[in-house]
Amino acid sequence: MKPAVFLLALVPPALLIVQILQDNLGPDPAQEIAKQTGELSIRFLLIALSLTPLRHLTGSFQFVRHRRMIGLFALFYATLHFLAWMTLLLAFRWLAIGQELIERPYISIGFAAYVILLALGITSPKVMVRKLGKNWRRLHKLVYVAGILAVVHLLWILRTDVWEAVLYGGILMVLLGFRVVRYLYLRHY
Numbered sequence: 001m002k003p004a005v006f007l008l009a010l011v012p013p014a015l016l017i018v019q020i021l022q023d024n025l026g027p028d029p030a031q032e033i034a035k036q037t038g039e040l041s042i043r044f045l046l047i048a049l050s051l052t053p054l055r056h057l058t059g060s061f062q063f064v065r066h067r068r069m070i071g072l073f074a075l076f077y078a079t080l081h082f083l084a085w086m087t088l089l090l091a092f093r094w095l096a097i098g099q100e101l102i103e104r105p106y107i108s109i110g111f112a113a114y115v116i117l118l119a120l121g122i123t124s125p126k127v128m129v130r131k132l133g134k135n136w137r138r139l140h141k142l143v144y145v146a147g148i149l150a151v152v153h154l155l156w157i158l159r160t161d162v163w164e165a166v167l168y169g170g171i172l173m174v175l176l177g178f179r180v181v182r183y184l185y186l187r188h189y
Helices: 002-009 011-021 029-058 065-087 094-103 105-122 125-133 134-140 142-158 165-188
Strands: none
Touching: 002 011, 002 065, 002 105, 002 142, 011 029, 029 065, 029 105, 029 125, 029 142, 065 105, 094 105, 105 142, 125 134, 134 142
């Protein structure tokens, strides 16, 4: 099953490469690449966050077996998004990149979400789980913060046509709400 999930997760960049080769990204290809990779990052993050509730609702552990890989794909797409922003939109102009990070709150928030995902990715191997012990679980709870920051980042970017950010935010709130309700229920009983 893991190879199938891995290959399915690689379909979106393959489709993006086809769009690039066909010159089918619209009037601003760099912006479209950044947009698509950012959306893929949020989608994969939401998929990763949905696997634990699916496990609890179905009783099947099949879902959580893929959580790490899907979370790493969220990091992969976030990295592509970040690289598209740095290379295609700002052409590695380091001063401009620094100014954007400081002067534009939505970029600062997106960068903070990326740093969290990067920390989670670096600490995802089993050897790091053992090294960090109980702190690993605490650190990986930051995924919820990363999800919120990613949705806020998208909301600020879209500004007027915010339905997509609202949809992702609604899904995230349901997933986080499920965890809160389950925690309170288990704590009570």
